[in-house]
Amino acid sequence: MTTDPREANQFFLEKYGLSSASLDSTLGRVLGRQIDYADLYFEYQVGESFSLEEGIVKKVSKDIAQGVGVRAIAEEKTGYAYSDEITVSQLLSAAKTARYIAEAGQGAVPVPIHSVSAPKHDLYALKKSPIDVPAGEKVDLLQQIDRLARAYDPRIKKVMASFNSSYKVILIATSLGNVVGDILPLMRLNVTCIAEEGTNRQVGSFGGGGRSAFDFFFEPSDVKGRKGEKRFEYYTREAARQAILNLSAIDAPAGTMEVVLGPGWPGILLHEAIGHGLEADFNRKKSSAFSDRLGQRVASDLCTIIDDGTIPHRRGSINCDDEGTATSRTVLIEKGILKNYLQDRLNATLMKMSLTGNGRRESYAHNPMPRMTNTFMLAGESDPEEIIRSMKHGLYAVSFGGGQVDITSGKFVFSASEAYIVENGKIGKPVKGATLIGNGPDVLKKVTMVGNDLALDAGVGTCGKDGQSVPVGVGLPTTKISEMTVGGTAQ
Amino acid sequence: MQFQVSQAKALLKKAMEKGASGGDILVGEGESFSAQVRLNTVEKVSNASGKRLGLRLFFGKRSAITSTSDLSESSLNQLLIDTCELAMIAEEDFFCGLPSPEAYTTRFPELDTVDTEIDKLSIEEKISFARRAEQAALAEDKRLSNSDGADFSNAYSEKLYVTSNGFEGFFKGSSASLSVASIAKLDGKMQRDYWYSAKRKLSQLESPESVGRTAARRTLRRIGARKVSTAKVPVVFESEIAVSLLGHLASAISGYALYKGASFLLNQLGEKIATSDLTIYDDPTLPLGLGSRPFDGEGLPSCKKTIVEKGILKSYLLDTYSGKKLGLPSTGNAVRGTGGPPSVAPSNFQMLPGNASPEEIIRSVPSGLYVTELIGFGINMITGDYSRGASGIWIEQGELAYPVEELTIAGNLKDIFNQIEIVGNDIDTTKAISAPTLKIAKMMVAGN
Numbered sequence: 001m002t003t004d005p006r007e008a009n010q011f012f013l014e015k016y017g018l019s020s021a022s023l024d025s026t027l028g029r030v031l032g033r034q035i036d037y038a039d040l041y042f043e044y045q046v047g048e049s050f051s052l053e054e055g056i057v058k059k060v061s062k063d064i065a066q067g068v069g070v071r072a073i074a075e076e077k078t079g080y081a082y083s084d085e086i087t088v089s090q091l092l093s094a095a096k097t098a099r100y101i102a103e104a105g106q107g108a109v110p111v112p113i114h115s116v117s118a119p120k121h122d123l124y125a126l127k128k129s130p131i132d133v134p135a136g137e138k139v140d141l142l143q144q145i146d147r148l149a150r151a152y153d154p155r156i157k158k159v160m161a162s163f164n165s166s167y168k169v170i171l172i173a174t175s176l177g178n179v180v181g182d183i184l185p186l187m188r189l190n191v192t193c194i195a196e197e198g199t200n201r202q203v204g205s206f207g208g209g210g211r212s213a214f215d216f217f218f219e220p221s222d223v224k225g226r227k228g229e230k231r232f233e234y235y236t237r238e239a240a241r242q243a244i245l246n247l248s249a250i251d252a253p254a255g256t257m258e259v260v261l262g263p264g265w266p267g268i269l270l271h272e273a274i275g276h277g278l279e280a281d282f283n284r285k286k287s288s289a290f291s292d293r294l295g296q297r298v299a300s301d302l303c304t305i306i307d308d309g310t311i312p313h314r315r316g317s318i319n320c321d322d323e324g325t326a327t328s329r330t331v332l333i334e335k336g337i338l339k340n341y342l343q344d345r346l347n348a349t350l351m352k353m354s355l356t357g358n359g360r361r362e363s364y365a366h367n368p369m370p371r372m373t374n375t376f377m378l379a380g381e382s383d384p385e386e387i388i389r390s391m392k393h394g395l396y397a398v399s400f401g402g403g404q405v406d407i408t409s410g411k412f413v414f415s416a417s418e419a420y421i422v423e424n425g426k427i428g429k430p431v432k433g434a435t436l437i438g439n440g441p442d443v444l445k446k447v448t449m450v451g452n453d454l455a456l457d458a459g460v461g462t463c464g465k466d467g468q469s470v471p472v473g474v475g476l477p478t479t480k481i482s483e484m485t486v487g488g489t490a491q
Numbered sequence: 492m493q494f495q496v497s498q499a500k501a502l503l504k505k506a507m508e509k510g511a512s513g514g515d516i517l518v519g520e521g522e523s524f525s526a527q528v529r530l531n532t533v534e535k536v537s538n539a540s541g542k543r544l545g546l547r548l549f550f551g552k553r554s555a556i557t558s559t560s561d562l563s564e565s566s567l568n569q570l571l572i573d574t575c576e577l578a579m580i581a582e583e584d585f586f587c588g589l590p591s592p593e594a595y596t597t598r599f600p601e602l603d604t605v606d607t608e609i610d611k612l613s614i615e616e617k618i619s620f621a622r623r624a625e626q627a628a629l630a631e632d633k634r635l636s637n638s639d640g641a642d643f644s645n646a647y648s649e650k651l652y653v654t655s656n657g658f659e660g661f662f663k664g665s666s667a668s669l670s671v672a673s674i675a676k677l678d679g680k681m682q683r684d685y686w687y688s689a690k691r692k693l694s695q696l697e698s699p700e701s702v703g704r705t706a707a708r709r710t711l712r713r714i715g716a717r718k719v720s721t722a723k724v725p726v727v728f729e730s731e732i733a734v735s736l737l738g739h740l741a742s743a744i745s746g747y748a749l750y751k752g753a754s755f756l757l758n759q760l761g762e763k764i765a766t767s768d769l770t771i772y773d774d775p776t777l778p779l780g781l782g783s784r785p786f787d788g789e790g791l792p793s794c795k796k797t798i799v800e801k802g803i804l805k806s807y808l809l810d811t812y813s814g815k816k817l818g819l820p821s822t823g824n825a826v827r828g829t830g831g832p833p834s835v836a837p838s839n840f841q842m843l844p845g846n847a848s849p850e851e852i853i854r855s856v857p858s859g860l861y862v863t864e865l866i867g868f869g870i871n872m873i874t875g876d877y878s879r880g881a882s883g884i885w886i887e888q889g890e891l892a893y894p895v896e897e898l899t900i901a902g903n904l905k906d907i908f909n910q911i912e913i914v915g916n917d918i919d920t921t922k923a924i925s926a927p928t929l930k931i932a933k934m935m936v937a938g939n
Contacts, residue, residue: 084560254937255721408683413867413880435869487899
């Protein structure tokens, strides 16, 4: 299947017999007199999943989803309806519900449909979409991972590995006359190992992926000192190494202390501490701890934080958002000063601010909301080793599980899955997983050193908001925070 | 339901003609409505209908599953071809397969899961529930100056499950829910909290005024929250929050977690896993229950089971596959979605309440934490290590003294269940998972 976004329009025309005239008339029906804006979101998605456990690829599945979402906006009011049948009659019926929010009035307003345009970007055109790679190759990959993990250490007793990929075609037609389509490939490989030593059992997980071709997993990992190592080998080694390491982990400390975050995935700090709080919906409603703080200092001057949906082949990247707006690189915080919110069309219009290309939705069954893409902090000047050496007593955390934030109070958590005690500049024993908690508007003011080693995560992030999941990326250089509360059990 | 049993049987018959040794079809159809009101303005109205068919086929010990929302004949024929191809790629799994025909249920209990009244409501009437709830919340106190909105939603779904070895089952259920989130502001600092009511039927819902007032009370009591010093103290889980502990227990005794070795409760059947105050039943036959169902995800009968009795683990949660892996029969806890093979979940998973009122429990604490909110995912199911973000109210000399936030609570789930010191009498059995207020003897609370 093609990954050329210019072919999205043709795809829907051929598959469902839609024409510009039918889009035009539906949008006209939704629009009516009191509606400011309307759009149609067509989606066709094929997903597949392969999973291995106990050395067997037991689960093989494939899913097909298709549908259309119809949205009408009048000031801050949204009407939304969707159907999994893409037919003109279903479109009209959905249009009737969507425009319920307009209190009265019948009749249609003509909508001139402009010519179909391709998105501004072309970030993930592939010669071959992962979904088109023969299933046998995916089974072989999982089998190789199983053998590799078991060979890493005899204490690795259980290996679970999964490969998921999807192929999504979307077409967005708006009452402004724009029609934009995109084709989005996405894949992800995950490895989980359980290590056993007597009654001590520990887990390690790692994975990666993106909007890339299947070959991505067989390319060099580029990890220092591991010449010739392929990405899937790196993921496997990491999962196994973490599981073995955790066998010797001691209780994590409890209380407030210095924290240094390693590069890459620990960028989940930014996602939770400030990213969600800067989504425009919360700021329009003034329910965010960052409301009315544009132009104010919210971080130390070492912090410049970006949301960028235009990095080629990244998991969080998209050519256009799910309202057809081209994605962009948005400076959220520049040298500590809050510069921008992340916008979708509804909120940008109400707040009289520019679109940023962050209006995303999980599927046709969901209405768009401001969401992050790839969120990261720019590199600083410190040598990462020097940052560790500067620590008196604290926690050095290099890998994390998930996180969560209370937008209104600003309190956020994220849970370390690999962390070490540091005493007098020396990395000590690994500690058990612990949750770190902080206050979004304060935590980045406590950033005292930023490393020169910015890294993006390997491509496994999924963000949940209001019941909708979208793929995202994060990134961070080694970063020192003068104090954070660490939720361990040891005093 | 538009899709007929005869169509499902015909599709399975075609699959058998292509060489499948067995298979099943699950079809789900549903409708949902939701409305959100914020600051007395209707912000969102959403209406939806959807359907999905899942086809699982076995070729001896190989299997694959596919699903689609396109139920046209041509689409289903293609789905059949895809499923056969995928099954050939899957590797042989000795334990896979359908239950034996004699295990299927032939009795389908009437569970009163459908609301016939709710369809009579107009969109305006539904919206008015949300409007009234928000108004009630914001009217409680001037400091409640903002709102995250009030939601009313309702849904109806039907499920048809047909297997190649003789099971046919049909289930329908409805739900309605109302929630409000209010925001209080004082000295430039904001606090938000919410309350909700979710039931099978509209007539069971808490009144909008009651939902609103509770949301307001929960928000107001957070105003002025501060951090406290790190200490090992008694922790009281509000019943709403105690539910999460039961959820972790249910995950740990799921057959899938157990045979994969991914549980902190391996090989504990018949062993003491908690204080003798802990007794839990799983009952899929409760009338009106949100977790009630006439048959499980594989067509096996629904019946009430004792899971934990006075601290002793009496039963795991198993389906046919995970049961076979552990050498045990299914406990009738299979759940199925259209896109995947069965997995395991509790139905109505309910703890037996104790005698103490929440006030009495709080009075027993000289200095400790009353937890009203937990955030984050710091739970390691393999080791039981537990560390989550918490906020709540500090207890001093048996009284709720002042609100606290930006804390973590940590321990190990094995210890937590063995340190349940007092079980409350305040249980809401209309929830799928329900627990009363629980006092844990000691946990590490980290703050300053």
